[in-house]
Amino acid sequence: MKPEVDVLIIGAGPAGSSAAALLHRQGFRLLVVEKQTFPRFVIGESLLPHCMDLLQEAGLLEAVEAKGFLHKCGAVFLRGAESCDFDFANQFTSGWAYTFQVPRADFDQTLADTVAARGVEFLYAHGVTAIAFGPESATVTIETPDRATRTVTARFVLDCSGYGRVLPRLLDLELPTRFPTREALFTHVTGDQRPPGREGGKIWACLHPAGAWVWIIPFSNGKTSVGVVATPEFFQGFPGTPDEQLRTILMADPNVAARLARMDFVFPPQRISGYACAVKRLYGPQYALVGNATEFLDPIFSSGVTLALASANRAASVLTRHLRGETVDWQVDYADHVMQGINTFRSYVTAWYDGTLTDIFFAAQGNPGVMRQICSVLAGYVWDTSNPYVAQAERALPLLARIVRKRGPETGTAE
Numbered sequence: 275m276k277p278e279v280d281v282l283i284i285g286a287g288p289a290g291s292s293a294a295a296l297l298h299r300q301g302f303r304l305l306v307v308e309k310q311t312f313p314r315f316v317i318g319e320s321l322l323p324h325c326m327d328l329l330q331e332a333g334l335l336e337a338v339e340a341k342g343f344l345h346k347c348g349a350v351f352l353r354g355a356e357s358c359d360f361d362f363a364n365q366f367t368s369g370w371a372y373t374f375q376v377p378r379a380d381f382d383q384t385l386a387d388t389v390a391a392r393g394v395e396f397l398y399a400h401g402v403t404a405i406a407f408g409p410e411s412a413t414v415t416i417e418t419p420d421r422a423t424r425t426v427t428a429r430f431v432l433d434c435s436g437y438g439r440v441l442p443r444l445l446d447l448e449l450p451t452r453f454p455t456r457e458a459l460f461t462h463v464t465g466d467q468r469p470p471g472r473e474g475g476k477i478w479a480c481l482h483p484a485g486a487w488v489w490i491i492p493f494s495n496g497k498t499s500v501g502v503v504a505t506p507e508f509f510q511g512f513p514g515t516p517d518e519q520l521r522t523i524l525m526a527d528p529n530v531a532a533r534l535a536r537m538d539f540v541f542p543p544q545r546i547s548g549y550a551c552a553v554k555r556l557y558g559p560q561y562a563l564v565g566n567a568t569e570f571l572d573p574i575f576s577s578g579v580t581l582a583l584a585s586a587n588r589a590a591s592v593l594t595r596h597l598r599g600e601t602v603d604w605q606v607d608y609a610d611h612v613m614q615g616i617n618t619f620r621s622y623v624t625a626w627y628d629g630t631l632t633d634i635f636f637a638a639q640g641n642p643g644v645m646r647q648i649c650s651v652l653a654g655y656v657w658d659t660s661n662p663y664v665a666q667a668e669r670a671l672p673l674l675a676r677i678v679r680k681r682g683p684e685t686g687t688a689e
């Protein structure tokens with residue numbers, strides 16, 4: 275019997291909606307199954323400029339532009355009196371000079387509604403609970419809102435379930451991450467005293483004197499997302515309720531305290547722990563993992579949505595060829611491409627936590643060429659291998675750190 279749909283997509287986050295947009299354009303029969311009802315809160319609110327290319331390719335940029343989200347034109351790293359300012363206008367890769375800071379409930383719903391308006395069916399409040407693969411199709415079991423189950427057959431399944439990690443769990447694909455456990459405590463605040471003009475849209479990452487870092491992500495609705503990332507042991511050093519903990523930690527950093535002196539919390543602080551994850555493989559005969567269902571590294575460089583959109587874009591293009599009967603090499607055409615992006619960010623995340631990158635950031639401002647190359651990575655252009663700080667990131671960053679530590683700020687190229 276002919277499968278009911280060509281592609282069943284699990285999850286309507288950025289990965290699921292953009293994959294659906296691209297596959298719908300190719301004429302495939304789709305079903306998007308989403309466990310929650312939208313709008314729903316999810317963390318991950320600062321985009322990178324490369325998202326703009328990817329949203330544009332999926333035909334979703336216009337709808338996002340129309341929402342009036344705050345323009346983000348760079349990232350500022352602060353440590354006490356030191357600062358390092360990346361402006362996306364000064365990049366090695368020719369790409370977008372801005373992107374958006376997005377409350378995700380609004381952003382994700384905009385993407386999903388735009389795709390649904392084109393005729394793609396979204397089933398909300400339906401959770402995928404099981405899957406069985408046959409020779410011609412996959413049979414997906416779905417729990418309905420009234421706790422009944424139904425099944426849908428599909429030629430192919432894209433797992434875009436993010437933190438739900440549906441197929442990694444069901445198919446035993448999970449691998450331990452190489453990063454130690456970290457957690458984030460966060461909320462939205464009012465009363466943020468932002469820098470004036472376009473500077474006010476930049477993300478701040480503040481190195482906390484007690485050994486954490488703090489994000490400040492402003493929105494166009496007047497609210498600001500604020501969160502602390504550290505080891506569980508760090509948080510144990512701050513007794514009290516999550517509300518008390520977060521206030522005490524924020525006010526102990528001079529840059530955060532100055533900016534947020536008049537803050538009020540919009541909702542009680544939420545905690546998310548042990549979010550880093552990895553998988554054994556990214557695809558099988560009738561499925562592929564996309565977005566956070568693949569590997570999630572760390573929030574420090576706001577790479578999550580960019581990787582979600584980039585993997586969705588790539589998966590949609592490889593899957594189109596696959597469903598049309600062409601021979602495709604999922605390893606080379608999909609997995610290797612996705613891992614190139616993940617692995618580049620991995621080098622930067624590692625270098626952030628071992629102090630390599632902070633030494634570079636607070637010393638290398640004197641070398642505009644290097645800063646432009648690193649800026650392109652922070653803008654999400656991690657597939658531009660003409661950039662030595664992409665192609666040789668793992669080797670180039672420690673080398674550069676050694677040079678700047680030894681000779682000071684005016685040096686550092688990765689030839």
Ligand SMILES: Cc1cc2nc3c(=O)[nH]c(=O)nc-3n(C[C@H](O)[C@H](O)[C@H](O)COP(=O)(O)OP(=O)(O)OC[C@H]3O[C@@H](n4cnc5c(N)ncnc54)[C@H](O)[C@@H]3O)c2cc1C
Nearest residue numbers: 285287288289309318320402435436438565566573578579
């Ligand atoms: C503390 C923290 C801060 C972060 N900050 C940033 C940031 O600033 N910028 C950034 O780009 N990224 C950030 N991220 C990462 C970001 O949250 C994710 O990378 C991003 O949401 C991934 O998108 P996705 O579409 O893959 O998954 P999601 O956005 O998680 O969407 C997956 C969807 O699948 C649905 N689902 C789950 N299980 C099922 C099921 N069984 N059946 C059906 N549907 C299901 C979920 O309800 C959800 O709607 C951060 C992450 C953390 C932990």
